[in-house]
Amino acid sequence: MTRKLKKVLALLLTLSMVMGMFTVGAMATEGQNKNASRAVCTHWDTLGVKSTWETVSVTPATCTTNKIEHQECSKCHDIRDHEVLGSKVDHTWSTGDDIKVFVEPRCQVVGTGYHYCTVCGEKDMLHPVTIPKLGHDFVLTKNAVDPGSIAGYDLDRNHTVRCTRCGVFEVRDHKYVKTCIKHEYCSVCGHKKVNGELGLHTPDSNWSYDETNHWHKCVGDVACTKRFDEAAHTWARKDDTYVDAPDCTTDGTAVYVCTCGAEKTQTVPDSQLGHEWATEWSKDEINHWHVCTREGCNEINEVAAHTWTRKNDTYERAPGCTTDGTAVYVCTCGAEKTQT
Numbered sequence: 001m002t003r004k005l006k007k008v009l010a011l012l013l014t015l016s017m018v019m020g021m022f023t024v025g026a027m028a029t030e031g032q033n034k035n036a037s038r039a040v041c042t043h044w045d046t047l048g049v050k051s052t053w054e055t056v057s058v059t060p061a062t063c064t065t066n067k068i069e070h071q072e073c074s075k076c077h078d079i080r081d082h083e084v085l086g087s088k089v090d091h092t093w094s095t096g097d098d099i100k101v102f103v104e105p106r107c108q109v110v111g112t113g114y115h116y117c118t119v120c121g122e123k124d125m126l127h128p129v130t131i132p133k134l135g136h137d138f139v140l141t142k143n144a145v146d147p148g149s150i151a152g153y154d155l156d157r158n159h160t161v162r163c164t165r166c167g168v169f170e171v172r173d174h175k176y177v178k179t180c181i182k183h184e185y186c187s188v189c190g191h192k193k194v195n196g197e198l199g200l201h202t203p204d205s206n207w208s209y210d211e212t213n214h215w216h217k218c219v220g221d222v223a224c225t226k227r228f229d230e231a232a233h234t235w236a237r238k239d240d241t242y243v244d245a246p247d248c249t250t251d252g253t254a255v256y257v258c259t260c261g262a263e264k265t266q267t268v269p270d271s272q273l274g275h276e277w278a279t280e281w282s283k284d285e286i287n288h289w290h291v292c293t294r295e296g297c298n299e300i301n302e303v304a305a306h307t308w309t310r311k312n313d314t315y316e317r318a319p320g321c322t323t324d325g326t327a328v329y330v331c332t333c334g335a336e337k338t339q340t
Contacts, residue, residue, distance in 0.1 A: 041073060041078065043075070052074045052075045053071040053074075053082070054071060054072055055071050056070050056072050056079075057070045061084070061089050062119065062120070063089055063090065063091045063092070063117060063119055063120050063122070064088065064122075065088065066083045066085055066086070066088055067083075067084040067087040068081050068082070068083055069082040069084060091120070091122055091124075093116070093118075094115045094118055099113035099114060099115055099131075100113055100115075100123070106165070107133065107134050107135060107137075107163060107165055107168070108133055108135075108136075109133055110130050110132060111132075111133075112129070112130065112131065113128070113131050136163040136165070136168065137165050138161035138163055138164075139161060140159060140160070140161055140188070140189050141162050141169065156174075156193060156194050157173060157174060158172060158174065159172060159186065159189040160172075174188070174189065174193070175187045176196070178198060178199040179198075179199045180198070180199045180200055180202065180220030180221050181220070181221045181224050182199070183196035183197065184196030184197055199220055201218045201220050201224065201226050201228075202218060203216040203228040203229075204218070204219045207260035209233070209261070209262045212233065213230055213231060213233065214231060214233060214258065215228060215229060215230035215231070216228040233260065233262055234258055235256040235257070235258055235264070236256060236258075238256060238257045239254075241254065242254050243255060246271040246272050246273055247272065247273060247294065248272065248275045248292060248294050248297045249275075250272055251268055251269065251270065252267070252268050252271045252272075253266060253267055253268065254266070275292040275301065276292060276293050276294050277292060277293070277302075278290050278292075281333035281334060281335075283306075283331075283333050285337075286305060286306065287303055287304060288335060289301060289302055289304070290302050306331035306333065307331055308329040308330070309330060310327055310328075311328040311329060311330045312327075314327065315327050325340075326339060327339070
């Protein structure tokens with residue numbers, strides 16, 4: 001390699017190194033300027049009047065958190081989350097009987113509850129809700145007297161009840177009732193009174209009835225079968241209307257009632273209408289008859305063969321030397337025919 005070529009290569013290498021140093025310096029300066037710009041951004045416009053923060057998105061407020069505005073500076077593009085203080089929404093309280101129990105109610109003690117936020121579960125303890133006391137749930141014990149041996153207890157006068165919730169028991173007087181078929185007994189425990197009286201039969205003010213008879217039943221006991229004033233129905237036609245209208249040969253039907261209120265539909269005796277014969281004859285070529293004029297009836301009456309007589313002395317066709325003449329013949333029904 002010649003000395004001249006070596007000098008050229010050395011010069012090029014030196015120029016390359018110098019250019020690299022300028023590039024690195026320029027890059028460093030650009031980064032420093034950008035950081036410096038961000039560091040000194042006031043997030044206000046040049047007049048210092050309007051903020052350069054712009055809301056990009058929002059996280060809505062709830063009853064436990066404020067609204068969050070996600071913002072970006074339009075100058076330096078810095079970002080931040082801005083909490084809008086005092087923007088929490090009200091709790092959504094449960095209403096009516098939708099409560100949480102704080103103190104359970106008991107037989108003789110009221111309970112306490114509270115409404116709650118259906119969103120976050122917050123308790124509304126400032127407005128407690130009173131839960132009514134349950135009252136005793138008394139049931140009869142197996143025997144009329146409890147194992148505690150209550151002074152003054154009388155089997156024919158008292159029975160014992162115990163609360164299924166709290167265990168307290170009470171001695172109560174029997175509630176005696178009697179019916180016409182049952183001697184005095186307690187309607188609560190069923191105890192039968194010693195030498196108890198029997199009740200009286202009590203007739204119902206309303207009639208009972210079947211298809212044949214009517215009577216007043218005893219209402220002293222639902223199981224009593226005694227009947228008062230039992231008698232057969234006396235039927236009378238309810239009104240002049242028909243259920244099934246009569247026709248020429250069939251009686252009609254109508255509603256009949258009894259004084260007890262029972263009703264039935266039966267045939268109206270002798271209600272058939274009979275035929276209503278036409279005054280004019282009906283006829284064909286051979287016979288004549290009278291028809292029934294009632295709608296739906298097809299009956300006929302006085303069917304008979306025609307009886308022909310010559311209408312007059314005139315001929316329809318005069319007779320000849322060897323041929324009989326023809327003339328008009330009539331029947332009493334009004335039929336006519338021309339014959340020899």
